[in-house]
Amino acid sequence: MAEFLITTVGLSEWLAWTVTAVIAAVLVLNVIAGGALVFIWAERKIAGRIQDRLGPTRTGGRFGWLQSLADGLKLLAKEDLMPEGADGMLFRLAPYVSFCASFCAFIALPFAFDFIGCRLNVGVFFVVAVLGLEVFGVILAGYASASKWSLFGAMREAAQVVSYEVPLGMCVVVPVMLAGSMDMVTIAEKQAGWFTNWYLFHDPFTFVIFWVYVTCAVASVNRAPFDLAEAESELVAGFHTEYSGLRWSYFFMAEYGSMFLVSAMAAVLFMGGWNGPIPVASLLGLSEGTGDTANYFVRLLGMFNLLGKATLGVLVMMWVRWTLPRLRIDQVMTTCLKYCTPIAAAMFAGAMLWQLFLPGGLVPGLDRPAGEIREGWLEGPGGRGAAAPAASDEKVAQVISSQVNP
Amino acid sequence: MMAAMSATGLVATALPLAAINWHSTFFLLFAVLACVCAVAVVAADNVVRMALYLVLSLGATAGLFFLAGAEFVGAMQLMIYVGGTLVLLVFGVMLTAQAPFVSIKTAPGDRALAGIVGASLLAVLLLSAFSVEEWRKPAAGVVGEPTATPIGMALLGVRVDEPPAHAPAGVRSGYLLPFEIVSVHLLVVLVAAAYLARAKRRKTPRAIEVAASVEPPASVAAHAAIGREPAGRSGSVLVGGPR
Numbered sequence: 262m263a264e265f266l267i268t269t270v271g272l273s274e275w276l277a278w279t280v281t282a283v284i285a286a287v288l289v290l291n292v293i294a295g296g297a298l299v300f301i302w303a304e305r306k307i308a309g310r311i312q313d314r315l316g317p318t319r320t321g322g323r324f325g326w327l328q329s330l331a332d333g334l335k336l337l338a339k340e341d342l343m344p345e346g347a348d349g350m351l352f353r354l355a356p357y358v359s360f361c362a363s364f365c366a367f368i369a370l371p372f373a374f375d376f377i378g379c380r381l382n383v384g385v386f387f388v389v390a391v392l393g394l395e396v397f398g399v400i401l402a403g404y405a406s407a408s409k410w411s412l413f414g415a416m417r418e419a420a421q422v423v424s425y426e427v428p429l430g431m432c433v434v435v436p437v438m439l440a441g442s443m444d445m446v447t448i449a450e451k452q453a454g455w456f457t458n459w460y461l462f463h464d465p466f467t468f469v470i471f472w473v474y475v476t477c478a479v480a481s482v483n484r485a486p487f488d489l490a491e492a493e494s495e496l497v498a499g500f501h502t503e504y505s506g507l508r509w510s511y512f513f514m515a516e517y518g519s520m521f522l523v524s525a526m527a528a529v530l531f532m533g534g535w536n537g538p539i540p541v542a543s544l545l546g547l548s549e550g551t552g553d554t555a556n557y558f559v560r561l562l563g564m565f566n567l568l569g570k571a572t573l574g575v576l577v578m579m580w581v582r583w584t585l586p587r588l589r590i591d592q593v594m595t596t597c598l599k600y601c602t603p604i605a606a607a608m609f610a611g612a613m614l615w616q617l618f619l620p621g622g623l624v625p626g627l628d629r630p631a632g633e634i635r636e637g638w639l640e641g642p643g644g645r646g647a648a649a650p651a652a653s654d655e656k657v658a659q660v661i662s663s664q665v666n667p
Numbered sequence: 668m669m670a671a672m673s674a675t676g677l678v679a680t681a682l683p684l685a686a687i688n689w690h691s692t693f694f695l696l697f698a699v700l701a702c703v704c705a706v707a708v709v710a711a712d713n714v715v716r717m718a719l720y721l722v723l724s725l726g727a728t729a730g731l732f733f734l735a736g737a738e739f740v741g742a743m744q745l746m747i748y749v750g751g752t753l754v755l756l757v758f759g760v761m762l763t764a765q766a767p768f769v770s771i772k773t774a775p776g777d778r779a780l781a782g783i784v785g786a787s788l789l790a791v792l793l794l795s796a797f798s799v800e801e802w803r804k805p806a807a808g809v810v811g812e813p814t815a816t817p818i819g820m821a822l823l824g825v826r827v828d829e830p831p832a833h834a835p836a837g838v839r840s841g842y843l844l845p846f847e848i849v850s851v852h853l854l855v856v857l858v859a860a861a862y863l864a865r866a867k868r869r870k871t872p873r874a875i876e877v878a879a880s881v882e883p884p885a886s887v888a889a890h891a892a893i894g895r896e897p898a899g900r901s902g903s904v905l906v907g908g909p910r
Contacts, residue, residue: 278689351715383742383815390746397722397753404715404760412760419757426750443815 285378289367297517301329304579311583339506344407347503351405356504356511359398363518366391370525371446373535373563384445385433388526389426392481395519396422399490399500402512406503414499418483418490421593425480428601432474435467435612436460436530449534456538461531464619466611471531473605475577478523480597482516485582489590517575524574525567532570535563693734701727709781712771714759722752739815822846 302317305328309316321327343352368378369387381387396418403415439460440448452458460467480487491499501512528534541562588596704724711717725748732741773781796802824841 275689348713348715351719354719381738381742383738386746386815387738387742390742390750393750393753394745397756400753400756400760401715401719416757416760419753423754423757 289364289378292367292521293364293514293518296521297514298329298333300517300520300575300579301332301513302326303576304582305329307576307579308583311580333510336506336510341506341508342503344503346407348405348407351401352503353508355398355402355405356508356515357398358401359395359515360511360518362391362394362398363515363522365394366522367518369445370522371449371529371534372567373560374446374450376560376564377446380444380446383443385437385443385448385526385530388445388522389430389433392519392522393422393426395515398512398515402504403500406500408503410497410502411500414490414496414502417590418500420590421483421487421489421597422481424594424597425477425601428473428597428605429477429481431602431605431609432470432477433526433530435470435609438609438613439463439467439616445529445534449529449536452533453536454540456533458536459531459533464612464615466608466615467531470605470608470612471527473601473608474527474531476596477601477605478527479578479581480593482519482523484516484520484578486585486588487593488582488587489593494587520575520578521571524578525571527574528567528570535560535567537563537566690734694731697727697730697734700724701731712773714771715756718752718756718759721755722749725749725752739818 302325306316306324317325317328319325320331343349366388369381369384371377371380371384399418400415403411403413403418406412436448437443440451442448452460456462461471462468483490489499490496491501496502501509504512701724704720704727707720708717708724711720725744729741729744729749732738732744822842824843
């Protein structure tokens with residue numbers, strides 16, 4: 262896009278990059294904020310239906326679809342309270358820390374083949390690292406509020422998130438191992454084609470580890486049944502007890518942003534990313550090389566595909582939230598340490614052995630992307646997954662072949 | 668098109684910030700942020716604020732790594748250092764949770780000592796950094812494609828960064844074995860630390876066993892055995908004999 266602005270529109274280079282960066286940032290911001298609006302409305306409707314009531318019905322016509330916008334206006338108009346004994350700077354800063362962490366993780370999330378804020382070579386690792394920082398804002402909020410309910414909620418959340426990062430990391434490593442790359446674009450591209458190519462159906466171990474990932478993801482974004490940090494029956498409202506108005510809504514936006522993010526991660530890592538269950542684009546004869554318009558159309562289709570999968574994940578989280586009761590803290594820890602971690606470790610070993618001994622899968626006819634092909638720059642210039650055609654590709658390939666097979 | 672070009676040209680000339688070098692700008696931003704926050708860690712008097720400044724400083728360092736194209740190191744910095752500070756913060760909160768917002772005052776002598784040590788360390792670092800000849804010239808060009816794959820390959824013994832002529836023949840071990848040894852060593856240290864930190868619990872007998880095993884309470888014993896040696900010497904602490 263920056264190249265387009267430089268060559269076609271004629272902007273100078275620094276201005277073009279600035280405009281590109283601002284557009285990307287605003288788009289990502291809208292995914293979080295707009296997503297939060299829609300998801301909060303959906304959550305209220307789903308909660309209502311599950312509890313045999315209607316949810317919001319009046320605001321905005323038939324389904325109460327303007328309800329979250331009205332809530333947002335109400336929050337804007339609310340008084341911004343701060344407890345007298347609070348640590349002012351930390352109290353004001355905490356919501357932004359949470360929100361920024363959630364926002365930064367979206368930078369490396371691909372929405373379609375080229376629709377990505379910044380294509381990082383270590384995308385998965387980056388997202389997991391940044392997502393873990395969201396709890397930082399929660400701890401600051403709990404501490405700075407000078408309220409014991411807030412402090413209890415924050416400490417619970419800290420213990421929970423820190424311990425659930427271990428099995429979450431193990432789950433994330435499995436698709437990385439199968440794809441041979443930490444680049445999220447490469448991982449999704451390896452699963453192109455029919456849904457049988459998804460890593461979810463790669464082998465039985467990945468199928469099991471997907472559900473471990475779901476459990477850990479729900480726990481790491483603090484949704485019920487793991488929402489001990491804001492257990493309203495015991496802790497008033499947990500870490501955000503003392504917050505009101507817009508600051509409170511930043512926490513909410515961060516929470517819904519993270520929910521969407523872990524769902525999109527699940528879609529990219531296990532469910533093919535923007536490659537649908539049915540490869541509609543390639544069945545229609547459209548591909549990347551057909552032309553610029555077709556190219557754009559394919560990517561747009563892919564983006565809707567990914568957004569649909571991520572939304573499905575968020576809806577499942579809501580369904581779980583309003584169905585299951587909240588766990589106790591010891592049950593949360595037991596789930597993590599005694600079940601998720603050992604299962605994830607065993608499934609990781611299993612997937613590794615499967616990849617070693619049955620790389621083609623059980624059914625030989627299925628066209629499965631070979632796991633031993635590493636990143637694009639090893640496949641040679643012009644490969645689909647090539648990050649950028651490096652000049653020394655052939656030399657690198659020579660070095661590798663000479664050292665691997667001396 | 669011409670109109671657009673002339674318009675943007677006008678904008679570019681009108682703006683005083685014409686042709687910002689974003690790379691230098693962000694480098695300065697991150698560098699200043701890292702330095703200021705590092706000083707603030709020392710100057711702050713509250714544990715949690717210190718941790719916050721530390722996180723900002725380390726995060727800015729991660730930004731410098733990303734700016735230099737070292738994505739893997741940058742993500743590592745975020746994961747290990749910033750995430751590790753998180754645990755530090757948790758402990759800080761737990762230790763100071765009895766009284767809110769405990770402020771830690773540093774004695775002026777300590778400040779002076781720390782200033783001397785820090786300044787001398789800075790001087791040594793600056794001297795050694797400026798004595799390397801290659802670092803004083805601008806970089807020759809863009810360093811190759813930044814990717815984590817060569818790191819992983821080198822771990823397994825396949826080096827892509829050196830030409831094949833220099834590579835020794837035969838199978839190379841890579842860094843996998845040292846890496847594994849270090850990680851197992853860390854694990855052993857962790858387990859040992861957990862063992863040592865655990866409270867040494869004496870095996871506490873249950874109440875009914877206590878009642879069955881010890882002699883009668885001291886007052887009763889004293890009444891029963893007048894003229895004998897004072898009771899309670901051999902009695903259990905748990906029952907509370909005469910002190």
